[in-house]
Amino acid sequence: MEHLRLNRAFPVVLAAALAGGPAAARAATDLGAQARQIARHQVEKFGKGYATRIDHNRHIVYVSALDDGHLRETIQLLSSFTDAYRRALPSTRPAWNVTVVLPTVDDYKKLPLPFPDCAGFYNPAGRRLVAIDRGRTLLHEFVHALHHADMAASRQVHPIWVSEGLATLFEASRITPSGLKPQLDRRLVTVQRAVRAKKAFPLKRLLTMGRSPFMTDAALAYAQARYVMYYLHDRGHLAGWYRRYKATFTHDPNGLKAFEAALVSRVFLIDPAWQKWVLTLRVPSSEYRTHEGRLGLRVQKVSQGVQVVGMVPGSAAKVAGRIRVGDLIEKFNNRVIRNTGDFVSAIRQAGAMQTVTIQVLRHGRRLAVIQPLGAPPAR
Numbered sequence: 001m002e003h004l005r006l007n008r009a010f011p012v013v014l015a016a017a018l019a020g021g022p023a024a025a026r027a028a029t030d031l032g033a034q035a036r037q038i039a040r041h042q043v044e045k046f047g048k049g050y051a052t053r054i055d056h057n058r059h060i061v062y063v064s065a066l067d068d069g070h071l072r073e074t075i076q077l078l079s080s081f082t083d084a085y086r087r088a089l090p091s092t093r094p095a096w097n098v099t100v101v102l103p104t105v106d107d108y109k110k111l112p113l114p115f116p117d118c119a120g121f122y123n124p125a126g127r128r129l130v131a132i133d134r135g136r137t138l139l140h141e142f143v144h145a146l147h148h149a150d151m152a153a154s155r156q157v158h159p160i161w162v163s164e165g166l167a168t169l170f171e172a173s174r175i176t177p178s179g180l181k182p183q184l185d186r187r188l189v190t191v192q193r194a195v196r197a198k199k200a201f202p203l204k205r206l207l208t209m210g211r212s213p214f215m216t217d218a219a220l221a222y223a224q225a226r227y228v229m230y231y232l233h234d235r236g237h238l239a240g241w242y243r244r245y246k247a248t249f250t251h252d253p254n255g256l257k258a259f260e261a262a263l264v265s266r267v268f269l270i271d272p273a274w275q276k277w278v279l280t281l282r283v284p285s286s287e288y289r290t291h292e293g294r295l296g297l298r299v300q301k302v303s304q305g306v307q308v309v310g311m312v313p314g315s316a317a318k319v320a321g322r323i324r325v326g327d328l329i330e331k332f333n334n335r336v337i338r339n340t341g342d343f344v345s346a347i348r349q350a351g352a353m354q355t356v357t358i359q360v361l362r363h364g365r366r367l368a369v370i371q372p373l374g375a376p377p378a379r
């Protein structure tokens with residue numbers, strides 16, 4: 001955030017003192033200049049309608065098609081998440097700028113996506129995260145960005161169970177004064193099913209697995225890696241394990257010995273204890289509710305189509321302020337809207353926390369409005 005530049009001098013001097021002198025201070029200044037360059041370059045690339053913000057303290061460059069209100073909300077989320085992540089795990093902050101792009105759906109679809117239908121991704125080569133989702137996908141990919149920076153600082157490459165274990169663990173977590181508190185989620189069902197059917201990966205195998213077998217049974221591997229990390233967290237050993245793992249990485253690149261040391265046991269004994277623990281957990285019922293995207297528009301069928309007649313206070317549409325009462329809704333993410341049923345089902349399909357494009361007719365002019373969807377109210 002630009003306004004942070006005003007009191008940037010102090011943390012820079014402090015960082016320089018800790019990291020050894022003027023070279024570090026110079027590096028921090030260069031990062032600031034680089035951040036402005038990235039911001040300019042990305043805006044040129046994505047074109048008009050994109051805003052940029054720079055968080056000079058956390059080294060994050062935001063490039064966004066969101067309205068001010070939702071961008072501010074997202075920056076606030078990632079700022080407190082970054083700080084909480086570093087309270088939860090001993091990690092070095094990025095020595096480079098992480099670019100977070102929050103594009104329109106149309107612009108997103110033009111990008112080369114690593115998986116079809118993914119709502120976001122982090123590319124380590126460009127240190128760039130792109131997401132059309134502002135929920136779990138954004139946080140998952142953001143953990144990859146933070147973890148990538150920490151691996152680079154320790155000159156290590158951690159195995160996939162560690163990187164996906166951490167990303168899946170913290171994608172569904174709450175920010176607390178002591179760090180991040182993981183929440184039970186639906187991935188638990190996958191693990192419990194596998195444990196009951198005796199098809200779970202033996203822990204020793206999971207912890208020493210290469211990328212390709214991991215991805216072959218990705219749904220189980222991701223879920224199991226999450227609940228191994230969850231177990232460490234539950235026993236109060238996650239940070240201790242991570243610290244030890246990084247310190248002894250050369251002798252223990254998979255983290256298996258550090259895992260045994262943290263739990264003061266051998267993996268063949270930990271495995272049945274872990275399985276028993278997994279079966280005691282219950283997925284909260286809130287995880288089963290369908291997460292529909294919420295917009296907060298009151299609409300009505302009129303002869304020309306669907307017209308906005310009101311807005312729910314505090315809703316995504318009201319916060320963004322881009323759609324007005326009286327607008328005729330013509331298209332939703334390129335899907336033609338003929339009646340209120342089309343509109344409701346289009347919102348439903350888009351899902352929570354996504355950014356969509358809505359074409360409206362306003363005073364005879366056709367406008368494409370970029371609109372972030374909210375989440376349904378918690379019940």
Ligand SMILES: [Zn+2]
Pocket residue numbers: 140144163164167
């Ligand atoms: Zn991932």
